[in-house]
Amino acid sequence: MVFLVIWMMRKIQRKHMIWIISAVVAALLLFLSWPTRLDVRIVNEKGDPVIAGLDIGGDMRVSNQVSFYLWKDTSDLNATSVGYTASTTVIKNPISFFKRRAFRLVMHPEMIPLSRFTYLDPTGTLSLHPVFEIEGRTIQGDLVKKNLTINNSIPYGSYAIKIHDDDFTGSFIFDGDSFTSETRLMPDGDFIMLSDEDARYALNYLDDFISLHGSLPKQFYLYKESAIVTLGQLLFLHCVDAINSSVYFYPKKSAFSFGDGVSDESSCYDEAIKGQIPSNLGRMLTGSEIVPPLNQKKRGPDIAFTFDVESGRYVPYNTSPAVSPCENANFSLGLNKDEIICDYPALVAWMSPVKGDVTYTEFPYPQVSGILGFKEILDFSERYGVPTTDYFVLKDLRAFDILDPDLTRRAKALIDDGLMEAGSHTRYHTDLSAVDETVAMRELVESKKDIESFFDTTIYGFRSPYLSIIKDPATHAKAVSDAGYKYYSQAQDWYVGKVPGLSLIDKNWNTVEYLAYMDESKVIDLVAENGYLITLDHPWDLFYDDGAYLLENPENAVQYRKNLLTTISEGAIPAKAKDMRLVYPIGD
Structure with missing residues (x-):
């Protein structure tokens, strides 16, 4: 075979030889630089397929498995998918004899910081820093059951989350990357929740007692609840009402003491929730410094x-x-x-x-x-x-x-x-x-x-x-x-x-x-x-x-x-x- 090629080359004129060699080289270069087929498969960390949006140089595709034809160059492969962190991968396609390449792109679940959200007390006026009891599954299907703080993050997924601090609690659904409702907590078992009707009974009693007597009452009785309400609990309710709360509650155990004074009635809730009745609240309401015991609970006739x-x-x-x-x-x-x-x-x-x-x-x-x-x-x-x-x-x-x-x-x-x-x-x-x-x-x-x-x-x-x-x-x-x-x-x-x-x-x-x-x-x-x-x-x-x-x-x-x-x-x-x-x- 070698002798045949040599014989043919001798027969060909020199100038023709130059053209032939050039054509061969050109063909080789064209072959080497011709676009390569890139087969991309998108998976999550577990190897399961992920539907993603892929973009290379403006060529957009949405699938979990796509093919691109790339010229010999360096390209950016951008991948986005709901619930996963967006990624950019540099694809290098050098001159080579390979005309088809396979590429496996791994997508990582998006991490949602719990500090992204605001957690409120029942009145909607205090921001809380609660802890979380989380149970559910990530977008990859992994089971999650753990206790976290506000400084932690959770993978994109679906969870039942119980949120609580020292005073308040609530159960919420977390779907995807957010809660399905406002994260406003409600009083826990240490508090008594009141209907609007019962709250108005107590507040009307307090207002009218002050109006008719010029002083504070010692206690109140909620007939429908068979509950004695102490003066401290009444004043707590007054503080809740002063900030136009849509829910009413007071501590089940009346263990109030007097705390620092406040500039106005709308500020008293911040102190009352700590068990401190502002020392000047009585004077604000009645004009008198005389305040009956805050925690009296007397059952008379x-x-x-x-x-x-x-x-x-x-x-x-x-x-x-x-x-x-x-x-x-x-x-x-x-x-x-x-x-x-x-x-x-x-x-x-x-x-x-x-x-x-x-x-x-x-x-x-x-x-x-x-x-x-x-x-x-x-x-x-x-x-x-x-x-x-x-x-x-x-x-x-x-x-x-x-x-x-x-x-x-x-x-x-x-x-x-x-x-x-x-x-x-x-x-x-x-x-x-x-x-x-x-x-x-x-x-x-x-x-x-x-x-x-x-x-x-x-x-x-x-x-x-x-x-x-x-x-x-x-x-x-x-x-x-x-x-x-x-x-x-x-x-x-x-x-x-x-x-x-x-x-x-x-x-x-x-x-x-x-x-x-x-x-x-x-x-x-x-x-x-x-x-x-x-x-x-x-x-x-x-x-x-x-x-x-x-x-x-x-x-x-x-x-x-x-x-x-x-x-x-x-x-x-x-x-x-x-x-x-x-x-x-x-x-x-």
């Missing part, structure tokens, strides 16, 4: 705020100045036509007229006296969550519904919400001691049935008009029991507890006088000296002074509210009369 709900002051006689139900339509409003009896005040009671300056004109008298007072009674429950027990005169209940149906709607709502107990006070404010026993029994039975129907509730309790009784204590008790009541409330202390031989409890009124007319110092003494308290007032005595003529006195409503708030501050526990715990039960 149960107290039932009870009302005989009626309009005007009823009287069982027909002598001047008493007014007959026949005098005008206002005095008979609420009676059916066949119930308008004008000459039998023991059955259908007459009323005391009003005298003096008359400024209450929103409704006619006598209904205005009942409506104004009943609005106050409803407000005690709606504003502070304090339960009341209301013994209704059916006639006046009907009149309320005619003149102000919203009033009875609110009463029904409170009954349904467990903040009002409805009881009976007869249909016409009947003097049970002055009518025939059969008539009296009919009042017991019919009033219970009618009031139950009106409110769609069960009536448990009865109070006699004028605190009258049928014949004698034993006869009266049996009649009340036979009519289906579970307890009655009189002023007399015949039994004070379970009535012997009957399924009936005697829960007597023991505060002696109307709370609306009582001095605050006496209220404090009553709470300190009694095992239980049952008050008695009427809607009208909240706005009028008692007597043969009623005289307007709006200060009574202020005094009643002030006294109600005082009893709670002193440790009395509000309850409905049917639920009252009698400390000194008598009977079998």
